[in-house]
Amino acid sequence: MSSKKFTWGLFSLMIVAVLVLSACGAAATAVPPTATAAPAAKSSVEIFSWWVGPGEADGLAAMIKLFNAQYPQYTITNAAVAGGAGTNAQAVLATRLAANNPPDSWQAHAGQETIGTYVAGNEVKPLDDFYASSGFGKVLPATLLPLISKDGHPYSVPVNIHRSNVMWYSPKVLTAAGVTLPTGGFASWSDFFAACDKIKAAGKTCLSLGPEGFTAMHLFENVMIGSMGAAKWSGLWTTPPTTDWAGADVTAALANYQKVLSYTNSDASTLSDWQPAAKMVADGDAAFNIMGDWAEGYFANAAPNGLALKPHTDFDWTPTPGTQGIFVFLSDSFVLPIGNKNPAGTMAWLTIAASKAGQEAFNPLKGSICARTDCNQALFSEYSQNAAKDWASNTVVGSLTHGVVANNNWKAAIDTALKLYLTDPTKTADFQTALAAACKSAGSCQ
Numbered sequence: 001m002s003s004k005k006f007t008w009g010l011f012s013l014m015i016v017a018v019l020v021l022s023a024c025g026a027a028a029t030a031v032p033p034t035a036t037a038a039p040a041a042k043s044s045v046e047i048f049s050w051w052v053g054p055g056e057a058d059g060l061a062a063m064i065k066l067f068n069a070q071y072p073q074y075t076i077t078n079a080a081v082a083g084g085a086g087t088n089a090q091a092v093l094a095t096r097l098a099a100n101n102p103p104d105s106w107q108a109h110a111g112q113e114t115i116g117t118y119v120a121g122n123e124v125k126p127l128d129d130f131y132a133s134s135g136f137g138k139v140l141p142a143t144l145l146p147l148i149s150k151d152g153h154p155y156s157v158p159v160n161i162h163r164s165n166v167m168w169y170s171p172k173v174l175t176a177a178g179v180t181l182p183t184g185g186f187a188s189w190s191d192f193f194a195a196c197d198k199i200k201a202a203g204k205t206c207l208s209l210g211p212e213g214f215t216a217m218h219l220f221e222n223v224m225i226g227s228m229g230a231a232k233w234s235g236l237w238t239t240p241p242t243t244d245w246a247g248a249d250v251t252a253a254l255a256n257y258q259k260v261l262s263y264t265n266s267d268a269s270t271l272s273d274w275q276p277a278a279k280m281v282a283d284g285d286a287a288f289n290i291m292g293d294w295a296e297g298y299f300a301n302a303a304p305n306g307l308a309l310k311p312h313t314d315f316d317w318t319p320t321p322g323t324q325g326i327f328v329f330l331s332d333s334f335v336l337p338i339g340n341k342n343p344a345g346t347m348a349w350l351t352i353a354a355s356k357a358g359q360e361a362f363n364p365l366k367g368s369i370c371a372r373t374d375c376n377q378a379l380f381s382e383y384s385q386n387a388a389k390d391w392a393s394n395t396v397v398g399s400l401t402h403g404v405v406a407n408n409n410w411k412a413a414i415d416t417a418l419k420l421y422l423t424d425p426t427k428t429a430d431f432q433t434a435l436a437a438a439c440k441s442a443g444s445c446q
């Protein structure tokens with residue numbers, strides 16, 4: 001047991017003792033001597049996330065189960081708000097924070113979402129003591145620690161690493177359309193378009209897409225990275241940017257994005273979330289779907305939350321076009337809010353989230369790999385074992401959609417520009433102008 005956990009355990013025992021003693025004191029005056037004191041009430045720990053839908057809820061449930069077994073003095077209030085990528089949850093959270101009513105802990109992406117939003121907004125506490133007593137920092141990858149730290153202080157507990165640039169596909173649809181996937185994936189978007197023409201001719205949707213909430217931005221980041229490469233993508237997010245938002249690389253990427261959209265299902269905006277779009281691949285209605293590897297949890301997990309599909313037969317995967325050797329990453333983490341109701345309960349939750357057992361329970365069901373470097377790989381699927389190898393060997397860049405490269409304000413400005421663009425995808429020049437303006441208003445571009 002870590003000394004921190006021990007301290008919190010001791011603290012809770014003292015509280016229980018105080019409660020029991022004061023209950024006994026009250027009993028002496030108010031109830032007959034034969035009555036026994038009622039057991040101390042469990043205190044609630046409110047955990048806020050967006051892991052509620054198919055393929056999302058299983059991992060969280062596994063971590064909560066472990067928490068309940070280890071900390072019977074608490075009960076988790078699962079305050080998950082539905083909506084992939086936190087599109088609804090983050091709005092609810094912002095309202096609660098504005099009203100000084102934070103949950104006991106919330107899901108925050110490593111990177112600018114944590115540092116440029118919650119730390120900058122003075123909403124969360126540093127976790128130096130926890131990191132020092134648990135040694136957690138020592139088992140985190142060198143890439144990750146700086147993304148949850150400011151001025152050397154860590155501010156959150158990363159529980160996983162997800163990959164954004166995965167293209168899921170239906171082997172059956174590809175075979176029926178006479179499409180052979182090149183080893184390692186499509187080298188370029190033009191190669192992908194050539195395959196799409198065959199799939200379209202075979203009467204299937206080439207690329208399934210979900211509603212605007214976040215799936216269009218998820219596709220956008222992957223087209224950008226697959227078109228301009230890792231270094232130029234990362235150059236969009238430095239201050240000042242080394243890649244010009246108004247320049248030719250972005251123009252060429254947006255031309256690809258316009259073309260990709262022409263191969264997607266026309267009912268995308270009517271789908272409820274990312275799952276129905278992923279399911280089009282599982283059902284053999286679409287050849288491809290671009291989605292983070294939480295989709296693997298959805299495809300492979302048992303019913304009712306998963307589709308219990310067989311890898312390589314019912315679904316398969318490849319990097320998104322043009323991103324071979326690149327790992328577009330994001331990481332979910334949990335924070336210790338300023339002014340929350342149950343700080344001791346939050347520390348217990350963070351202890352579970354950081355632990356090897358917690359991460360080994362959560363990640364195999366979530367489709368992610370552990371944030372920790374010491375998880376037992378035998379617990380993971382073939383997909384995840386390969387993802388762990390790629391994470392260790394590929395060029396790693398950050399996701400926009402999932403909070404790594406831009407803070408929430410900048411991301412919201414890009415989202416507004418993107419949603420306007422989607423009303424008329426011929427207007428790529430206007431879209432690019434709006435993207436350059438978003439960089440300026442974020443204070444990154446001159």
Ligand code: GAL
Binds near residue numbers: 109
């Ligand atoms: C991401 C999150 C993932 C997954 C996904 C879909 O932002 O990091 O864990 O939940 O959204 O909802």
